Amino acid sequence: MNAADLTAWIRRAAELVAADAERLTELDAAIGDGDHGHNLARGLATAVDVLDELPADASPQQVLTTAGRTLVSKTGGASGALYGMALRRAGKALKVDEIDARWLGAALREALAGVQDLGKAEEGDKTMVDALARAVAAFDAARHEGADLAGAARAAAAAAEEGAQATVPMQARKGRASYLGPRSVGHLDPGAASTALILRALADVTGGEG
């Protein structure tokens, strides 16, 4: 995949999050501060606009770091900081114009490390890390078993969805939900849910490669 494919990924992520904004916001209203879906949809939509203004020869690194910077500025809140950090770290890891599965795997690992550096969450804390960490592990496992980029991305998307669902029985240890203690149990984490959508978008745009 190349810079144009990465732009297509952000565009697809913006579509999926916009389509599901109401559900994400309702999930957030249950255990967070109730603005996740619409905030993230707005941030991603602005990122798409900014990416459309990039020169045609922009590098993969420029695409993702630009998208990350836009999310930080325009999404606001914890999700803007965390997704912005994830995309910027992923972008910085991409030092070539043509991204194969090995490069994309490295970028996803960097995104996870960035999120964890910033948010200090571990797996099991009921956050986006529960979706993203499983996605990264599944991507690497699929690649080691011989999957191509599209196959590894599909495995990552499926694992992210499983990771999001796995947050339902968890008790939150980060964010506003952590103040609820046992009352946070039984709710899907909105950040894990949006992470699953963003990984689904990645699988969608790489699907054509085969």
Added chain:
Amino acid sequence: MGKVGLVVVSHSRRLAEGVAELAREIGMHRVRVQAAGGDVDGGLGTSFDLVDSAVRTVDDGAGVVLLADIGSAVLISRLFVEEADTTAVLADAPLVEGAVAAASMAAAGADLDAVVAAAQSAYEVRKS
């Protein structure tokens, strides 16, 4: 060398401004304190861009200490510190008590490390 500047990062514009007002007073108006409260539209929330402009306002070369309330205020402050090309430190401190302690120390002409340490020592003051 100038004095260390302070930035108060809160979800509420009025809370940030109130803490900044208190810190300026405690700092005998010898310390630059800037509020970065709410989102860019003035609603509840946080804004990386507001933090960025607040730091520029108070930075005169001696460094800037960020004091944050909760959640995303902490995250965007951490992110700012990582990205900043200026010397900024997020104090691991309670917002009001940390800002007051930092302002006192900064007004005395202390360096960045001492101001951060003063803010962080605010956790040790018990209330009961």
